[in-house]
Amino acid sequence: MYLCSAKVVDMRIAFTTELPKEGFTRLQGHTLYAPAEEAEVLVSTFDKPVTRAMIESMPHLRLIANFGAGYNNIDLEACRERGIRVTNTPQPVIEPTAELAFALMIDVARRVSEFDRAIRHDNGQPMAVMNNLSHSLYGKTLGIIGMGRIGRSLARRAKASGMKIIYNNRHQLSPDMEALYDARYVDFQTLLQDSDFVSLNLPYTPEVHHLIGKPELGMMKRTAYLINTARGAHVDEAALVEALKSGIIAGAALDVYEHEPQISEELKTLPNVVLSPHTGTGTWEGRIAMCENVTDNILAYIDNDTNKMNIVL
Numbered sequence: 001m002y003l004c005s006a007k008v009v010d011m012r013i014a015f016t017t018e019l020p021k022e023g024f025t026r027l028q029g030h031t032l033y034a035p036a037e038e039a040e041v042l043v044s045t046f047d048k049p050v051t052r053a054m055i056e057s058m059p060h061l062r063l064i065a066n067f068g069a070g071y072n073n074i075d076l077e078a079c080r081e082r083g084i085r086v087t088n089t090p091q092p093v094i095e096p097t098a099e100l101a102f103a104l105m106i107d108v109a110r111r112v113s114e115f116d117r118a119i120r121h122d123n124g125q126p127m128a129v130m131n132n133l134s135h136s137l138y139g140k141t142l143g144i145i146g147m148g149r150i151g152r153s154l155a156r157r158a159k160a161s162g163m164k165i166i167y168n169n170r171h172q173l174s175p176d177m178e179a180l181y182d183a184r185y186v187d188f189q190t191l192l193q194d195s196d197f198v199s200l201n202l203p204y205t206p207e208v209h210h211l212i213g214k215p216e217l218g219m220m221k222r223t224a225y226l227i228n229t230a231r232g233a234h235v236d237e238a239a240l241v242e243a244l245k246s247g248i249i250a251g252a253a254l255d256v257y258e259h260e261p262q263i264s265e266e267l268k269t270l271p272n273v274v275l276s277p278h279t280g281t282g283t284w285e286g287r288i289a290m291c292e293n294v295t296d297n298i299l300a301y302i303d304n305d306t307n308k309m310n311i312v313l
Contacts, residue, residue: 011302012060014039016048019067020284023291027298041301043067043294044074047261047278052078063301065294068281069093070231071312072204079313086313087297090149092289097280098153098201101229104253105142105197108225108274110134135223135250138162143195145211146202146230147173147183154199155181166191192219197227204231214239217248225251229280232257241266244273255280 012034013027024032036042036054041063044050050064055078062084064074069090079086107113111134119125125132142158144151147169155165165183167173172185192198198220202208212226213236220226226249228235237258243249244267251272257263260278267273281290293310300308 011041011298012039013041013043013298014058015043016050017043017045017067019043019045019291020288023288024295026295030298041065041298043298046070046073048073050074055079055082055084063087063298065297065301066312067290067294070204072231074312076313084313085301085309085311087294087301087310088312089290089293089297090310092286092293093281094149094153096283096286097150097229098157100255100276100280101150101154101199101201101227102157104227104229104255104274104276105137105199105225108227108251108253108272109137109197113274114271137197140164140196141166141194143167143186143191143198144183145169145188145191145198145200148201148203150229151199151201152177152181154201155183163197166194189219192216193221195224196221197225199227200230200234202230202234204233209233210236212236212240214243217243220249222247223250225249225253227253229255232260237264237267241270244270 011030013030013032014034014036036058038060039058040060042050042058042061042065044064044066046068050073052075055061055075061082064079064084064086066074066086066088069088071086071088074086076086115125115132139162141164144155144165144167147167151167158165159182165181166186167183168186168188168191173183178185186194200212211234217239226240235258240252241264244252253274255276256278263275267275297309300306
């Protein structure tokens with residue numbers, strides 16, 4: 001069903017978003033940015049849903065090469081019915097996403113963005129020994145939900161900063177892997193109760209929709225912070241707003257939102273929240289590396305080499 005002809009000369013490739021051309025130089029000889037109705041390959045991005053209607057409007061489509069690790073932007077059932085192969089780019093997103101998660105932890109705990117906003121006003125931010133206090137990450141407990149490659153990359157940074165690491169995952173890591181990160185496996189409730197920082201680093205599926213809601217926020221410490229660089233729908237945003245306003249938790253740092261691209265107006269008004277516009281993978285280096293990975297997947301598809309493809313479906 002997924003076989004390509006070895007005689008392919010010109011693969012016609014459509015894009016949902018214009019991406020850095022540097023990452024696609026190895027596709028010379030193929031038609032880039034082809035009209036959708038003629039395309040055999042679609043390069044999709046997380047911000048542009050690939051719906052059943054779109055798929056049905058592309059009669060020649062054989063491959064969706066998704067630009068990103070997540071793929072909940074794609075109607076996989078429609079692809080399955082048509083025998084369309086789907087790939088993703090998990091490797092290049094690891095370090096930039098973990099880097100941003102760690103930056104958000106520092107920002108919200110040390111109140112960097114909050115102080116930056118305040119100091120720009122005419123009355124400034126009065127400087128004194130007991131003013132402008134914040135919290136250190138050193139010695140605190142980081143609870144990682146989703147100890148995959150991004151979660152482990154975050155754990156590496158946290159360990160280097162003197163944090164204690166606990167985690168919850170679909171499967172417990174091997175003893176050697178746990179020792180590498182000084183990480184301890186705990187159940188979900190224990191993680192929420194014991195963590196000073198809770199970081200969401202797991203893929204989105206319907207089973208984990210609103211994984212963090214009112215009951216879960218109520219289990220967390222009043223001094224704890226929630227960090228989300230995974231997917232917005234992991235969190236019941238209305239419940240989070242209420243928890244932040246009422247002091248159920250100390251703060252949150254978010255790169256993703258339940259109703260993207262819309263962001264809750266209430267979230268924007270809260271001083272104990274750091275907001276980032278879904279930039280977890282958003283570095284120039286990361287974008288080009290993702291383009292290169294998309295190219296790898298397309299070329300491997302043309303060569304019918306499934307061992308070199310990041311296959312979703």
